[in-house]
Amino acid sequence: MGNRIYATYWLETGDDPKRAAEAIAGEQSSGTFVALPTETAELKERSGARVENIEVLETVSSPSLPGGMKGDRYHRCRLTISWPLENLGPSLPNLMSTIAGNLFELKQVSGLRLLDLQLPHEFAQAYPGPAFGIEGTRKLAGISEGPLIGTIIKPSVGLSIEETARQVKLLVDGGIDFIKDDELQGDGGYCPFDDRVSVVMQVVNEAAQRTGRKAMVAFNLTGDLDQMKRRHDHVLAEGGTCVMVCLNSVGIIGLHELRKHSQLPIHAHRAGWGYLTRSPALGWEYAPWQKIWRLAGADHLHVNGLRNKFSESDESVIAAARSVLAPVMPEAPMTAMPVFSSGQTGLQAADTFAALGCADLIHTVGGGIFGHPGGVGAGVEALREAWAAAMSGTPLGQQAERSAALGQALEFWK
Amino acid sequence: MGNRIYATYWLETGDDPKRAAEAIAGEQSSGTFVALPTETAELKERSGARVENIEVLETVSSPSLPGGMKGDRYHRCRLTISWPLENLGPSLPNLMSTIAGNLFELKQVSGLRLLDLQLPHEFAQAYPGPAFGIEGTRKLAGISEGPLIGTIIKPSVGLSIEETARQVKLLVDGGIDFIKDDELQGDGGYCPFDDRVSVVMQVVNEAAQRTGRKAMVAFNLTGDLDQMKRRHDHVLAEGGTCVMVCLNSVGIIGLHELRKHSQLPIHAHRAGWGYLTRSPALGWEYAPWQKIWRLAGADHLHVNGLRNKFSESDESVIAAARSVLAPVMPEAPMTAMPVFSSGQTGLQAADTFAALGCADLIHTVGGGIFGHPGGVGAGVEALREAWAAAMSGTPLGQQAERSAALGQALEFWK
Numbered sequence: 033m034g035n036r037i038y039a040t041y042w043l044e045t046g047d048d049p050k051r052a053a054e055a056i057a058g059e060q061s062s063g064t065f066v067a068l069p070t071e072t073a074e075l076k077e078r079s080g081a082r083v084e085n086i087e088v089l090e091t092v093s094s095p096s097l098p099g100g101m102k103g104d105r106y107h108r109c110r111l112t113i114s115w116p117l118e119n120l121g122p123s124l125p126n127l128m129s130t131i132a133g134n135l136f137e138l139k140q141v142s143g144l145r146l147l148d149l150q151l152p153h154e155f156a157q158a159y160p161g162p163a164f165g166i167e168g169t170r171k172l173a174g175i176s177e178g179p180l181i182g183t184i185i186k187p188s189v190g191l192s193i194e195e196t197a198r199q200v201k202l203l204v205d206g207g208i209d210f211i212k213d214d215e216l217q218g219d220g221g222y223c224p225f226d227d228r229v230s231v232v233m234q235v236v237n238e239a240a241q242r243t244g245r246k247a248m249v250a251f252n253l254t255g256d257l258d259q260m261k262r263r264h265d266h267v268l269a270e271g272g273t274c275v276m277v278c279l280n281s282v283g284i285i286g287l288h289e290l291r292k293h294s295q296l297p298i299h300a301h302r303a304g305w306g307y308l309t310r311s312p313a314l315g316w317e318y319a320p321w322q323k324i325w326r327l328a329g330a331d332h333l334h335v336n337g338l339r340n341k342f343s344e345s346d347e348s349v350i351a352a353a354r355s356v357l358a359p360v361m362p363e364a365p366m367t368a369m370p371v372f373s374s375g376q377t378g379l380q381a382a383d384t385f386a387a388l389g390c391a392d393l394i395h396t397v398g399g400g401i402f403g404h405p406g407g408v409g410a411g412v413e414a415l416r417e418a419w420a421a422a423m424s425g426t427p428l429g430q431q432a433e434r435s436a437a438l439g440q441a442l443e444f445w446k
Numbered sequence: 447m448g449n450r451i452y453a454t455y456w457l458e459t460g461d462d463p464k465r466a467a468e469a470i471a472g473e474q475s476s477g478t479f480v481a482l483p484t485e486t487a488e489l490k491e492r493s494g495a496r497v498e499n500i501e502v503l504e505t506v507s508s509p510s511l512p513g514g515m516k517g518d519r520y521h522r523c524r525l526t527i528s529w530p531l532e533n534l535g536p537s538l539p540n541l542m543s544t545i546a547g548n549l550f551e552l553k554q555v556s557g558l559r560l561l562d563l564q565l566p567h568e569f570a571q572a573y574p575g576p577a578f579g580i581e582g583t584r585k586l587a588g589i590s591e592g593p594l595i596g597t598i599i600k601p602s603v604g605l606s607i608e609e610t611a612r613q614v615k616l617l618v619d620g621g622i623d624f625i626k627d628d629e630l631q632g633d634g635g636y637c638p639f640d641d642r643v644s645v646v647m648q649v650v651n652e653a654a655q656r657t658g659r660k661a662m663v664a665f666n667l668t669g670d671l672d673q674m675k676r677r678h679d680h681v682l683a684e685g686g687t688c689v690m691v692c693l694n695s696v697g698i699i700g701l702h703e704l705r706k707h708s709q710l711p712i713h714a715h716r717a718g719w720g721y722l723t724r725s726p727a728l729g730w731e732y733a734p735w736q737k738i739w740r741l742a743g744a745d746h747l748h749v750n751g752l753r754n755k756f757s758e759s760d761e762s763v764i765a766a767a768r769s770v771l772a773p774v775m776p777e778a779p780m781t782a783m784p785v786f787s788s789g790q791t792g793l794q795a796a797d798t799f800a801a802l803g804c805a806d807l808i809h810t811v812g813g814g815i816f817g818h819p820g821g822v823g824a825g826v827e828a829l830r831e832a833w834a835a836a837m838s839g840t841p842l843g844q845q846a847e848r849s850a851a852l853g854q855a856l857e858f859w860k
Binding site for chain 1: 474475476477478479480482484485489490492493494511512513514532533534535537538539540542543544546547548549550551552553555558600601602603604605609613629630632633634635636668669670671673692694695696697698699700702703715717718719720721722724725726727728729730750755756757758759788789812813
């Protein structure tokens, strides 16, 4: 790998593919629209981005995105470009401008999507990565194996502090491992952050004193930097064990600064991910995107869930989760914990486990827990039993013979 | 307007448009995929987002984006949703999660694009806006009317500090108003930030002592937060009058923190804008996007240029520039300066002026200045004369009768 940065793209172009690739490499390094006498051969050799590989995958008759140059046909290609690290140094913000800057606007491009990213080891020296990751999260949550069984406070916004605390009490009394704020719940007037944390943590701490295990609550501290630091300190002071932040809302510097300040795991929400990924011909795959946030310090990363209620395919969900569990680089794994959510019940446990080969994850389930006729405790137990079945290769029906809670759940999960 | 937030979207849906609109409003406030007994009528009235208006624009037979629900037809609509400010408070990061969060991933959506955003006045109390804007920039640059005539150091990366300084000397001796680093030029090994600033500012300061007017140089300090603050201080100490930052690379907190620290105008680059906007069925128009960054403190905002070398239409460029010049809200204009670039010469001056009705802008021109047979000074003069012609309504040919530099330029500008 040496000290170069490698980015792989899906490219669609109405131009000659090799010429388009060179135009992209030029725009993103020492070239510009016209040949310059000051871009000497020596300068280009030293600082120019290199087209490492381009492979034409297929040819289509019309462009995916408007505004590009017209062609008789449009070639779709897999393109790898590399840059000398020296151009920018190991800096995540400057990396963004380099691998994901102006290139999407080029006329040569009628489709461009970032598929993969390989970084030299200097990035792992310059950035901290997750402080807790899987192991640290398990330790704080008191769950040594299997997934953390979790849920989200609902309605997302609008509950008072007291209503929120009542919902949390039901959950911790039911034995839940993990609870999170909705990404819309920040510091609104009706449920202000500080008071919410104090009242919720009183419930959580009381339960922990009884049971010896403290549910992890991810409080959404998304806000301005000073606010986030102050809120973190408040969560810590009240005995909380996790904070949550919306990545696209605060940006790379927001996460990096929070990571430097935080003494708690950072639960990273990807609200807004849709505008980065929903067009197949544009934007980002999750694999390169989540790598940047892990370097900056994300401990938990949302990946949607199998058979979710959104538009994402199961294939994409699993690829995303695998990328979160894969090392950032061999010498610096920086592994984070994938968070599965959206329309989840115990019915997705076996397929999720089979696809990942491990249960180092957070599984957040709403209706599948709250809707259980035996109550929240039975809902949590049913989820845990579904995961025990998945991990031991036992069919759910057979597992239900030893768990009435699972048996009941199987009648309403769908 | 009261204390509500209003966002307007272009929506395409295979569902009934009104039902889809309600699903979006629900997902982004108190609703979820299933009806919850805890989402009472009173809670929904207080905290629910409201569909203010939906208008079907046209109907098409196939969806723009994959993954959504299938329909016989797909309705394209203009949709306005409002939220009570109380849900989130005047917080730009939480605003992002609310107006541009999960909604893009909904199955009801086969296309969704944010067109407009109206914010209550509390946002202008919570955020500083640009510290310099048009007036402060003009004062520092010593240009009381007409555009700032500018250019970008090229090649983007790869020049040594000495080569950069030689290019700057040519430019300041030629009477340029504004010079910027390329967005790829940060703090690379070959042209480190601190030394570049010191050597360039020596050239700029010497010229200013001779001429009494100091060219404004936007040094790209994009990096981690500590680095950006330190670099800003170095620019200030060396007598510099501007810093530049790549917005998508640092995020909202990056810009907001820089604004709080900075004593200089902030030149805001939009590298990566393409992945947010290039699909017409997804993402962001510039008008709502730039408003958020102006609140956070951007003084100058890139808008591409007429007849540019990228894929953006002239119509989109002008709409973007107008949005930068329009008030953020009547009681807090927070006007910023649009920056025109890409394939620009004096030939775009008249059309740009006619479309905006003013010359409160930065016009960055590369080949149109460097390629002038009379040298950089003649190139700058030709640009200035082209703008004088535009502002007085004089045809370029007629203006050229009194300016040999413009006359020569008209022979090679194209």
